[in-house]
Amino acid sequence: MTTCWVPGADGSPYGVQTLPYGAFRRGGGGERRLGVRIADFVLDLRGAEDADLILAGGALCEPTLNAFLALGRAQWTTVRRRIVELLTEPEHRAAVEPLLVPLSEVDLVLPFAVGDYVDFYSSEQHASNVGQIFRPGQPLLTPNWRHLPIGYHGRAGTVVVSGTPIVRPSGQRRSTDGPVFGPSRRLDIEAEVGFVVGVPTALGDPVPTDRFADHVFGVTLVNDWSARDIQAWEYQPLGPFLGKSFATSVGPWVVPLEALDHAWVPAPAQDPPVLPYLAESSRRGLDLSIVVEWNGTRVSEPPFAGMYWTPAQQLAHLTVNGASLRTGDLYASGTVSGARRDQVGSFLELTWGGTEPVKLDDGSERTFLEDGDTVVITATAPGPAGTTIGFGEVTGTVVSTLRNR
Known part of the structure; x- marks a missing residue:
């Protein structure tokens, strides 16, 4: 491994193998x-x-x-x-x-001006957990889930850099007496991985899976904050809106794809076979180890390598209808969740819909986020010659709603 003259660089997750x-x-x-x-x-x-x-x-x-x-x-x-x-x-x-x-x-x-923002739903375990929580007694996955990477267009103007305070959103919520308006009571996180587009495309020019690296510059961490009670009332039939659009935090560092040459691993097999435009000659995912801390307590370690839909498939699906890419476009993986409870990327799953509180190191218990709570998400990946690639952190602290809102 090349020796760096900068003090502390050799052996650091931010040595010359990373350079975010x-x-x-x-x-x-x-x-x-x-x-x-x-x-x-x-x-x-x-x-x-x-x-x-x-x-x-x-x-x-x-x-x-x-x-x-x-x-x-x-x-x-x-x-x-x-x-x-x-x-x-x-x-x-x-x-x-x-x-x-x-x-x-x-x-x-914020390191780049965000063009458009798209959020996917690409973890089979997360989708299955959500299905079990939100639709008990029904199939865990919707009929289309294994045929296409489901996603939605988010709001680029509320993508904020790590450290930006997260104002608790207000909106309509379901109650036994009909809809009510007020601050979200089920504020949540989604630990995700984001991909930053460099080279744009023309309208009508889809990007095949094998051209992923021609257009995507690098990778950053994402926390797509979610108001579950607002989301549950509004999302049928058109999907996420106010429950998601109030804030999306991204890390301050974008790790270039070239730093991740040693982090690619075989992605999970897909069944049934995908349509030709989603097929990959080399089906690969990234071996990222994610850590979620809630008020300083490590509560989860989501594994990114197990994502069902790969970044290349997400980009191909995003553009297959002819939608153009713009420099600075950001698309996120969707919540990263593994098979175990301590591997989930949302507090909805961690507390199983708020029915099983989590005990933090200070002795307090939580189901969803309270004002003053801080969430920190970090990640690393394997680098060359046994080194580690660091992604920094994406952090946010919840503050109460603004007055006169």
Whole structure:
């Protein structure tokens, strides 16, 4: 493994094997700048391009990653290789070291301008659990579930960066006396993995499964907050709306696909066989280990490798009707859940619809989120030569509803 001269980089989940992209401001404000994480530092990419240490046509001098994302895989690869050179070859240290900013001195901001947001429903275990909770006595999966990756279009304007407070949403809820209006009483999380689109497509130009890597730049963590009581009343027949659209948190770091070469594993077999446009010559999923903490208590470890529908299939289905991709589009996997209760990615499942409270380390019990609760989702993946790829964290704290809402 290549040795990095940055203190703390070798052996870190954020060594040169990872190099996730983000955007930051110096503590206390200032302009947005693009950066790459290395150990506990951010490499100032604008400074590097201004100094002609990296050549990207000015894309790294922009306030968001979008211009860089649009350049395509050849340029992404060239820039990544150059960053590795700058951080590993001693002759570059004098020029690069002044461009390293300690993480403790920056505020991380949303790294890309979100074009569209799509959320999928791709974990068979999660879908089965939800079916059992919401539709007892009926088939666990709907008839279409194994034939297509079910999804919905979310609201791009409420995608927020990790650390943004989550205001408890209000809406209509079912009651024995008819619908009532008020704050959600069953506020939940969904631990997910998001995929960030770089290269756009023209209207009417579907993306086959084997062109996934031509368009998707990288991977980030997602918490798609959910108001289950609002959702339960509104979702039939058109699906999620106000129960989902109030906030979606994303991690501040986007891990490039090239960092994940050693994280791909065979995806679960599909039965029945899928239609030709969803077929894959090499059916692969990502071996990501996710951890969910509730007020500091580790409550779940969802395994991403078991997802029934792969990222390539999701992208193919998203575009098969001719829908175009835009740079900065984000699509998420849907809740990641495994077979065990301590592997689920939502508190709906963890507490089995609120009937089995969870005891936290401070002695308190929870069914759904209370005001002041904080959820932190982290993830890692295997890297080359036994290294670890770090994804950072996506975190959010619930605050009460705004006055005069």
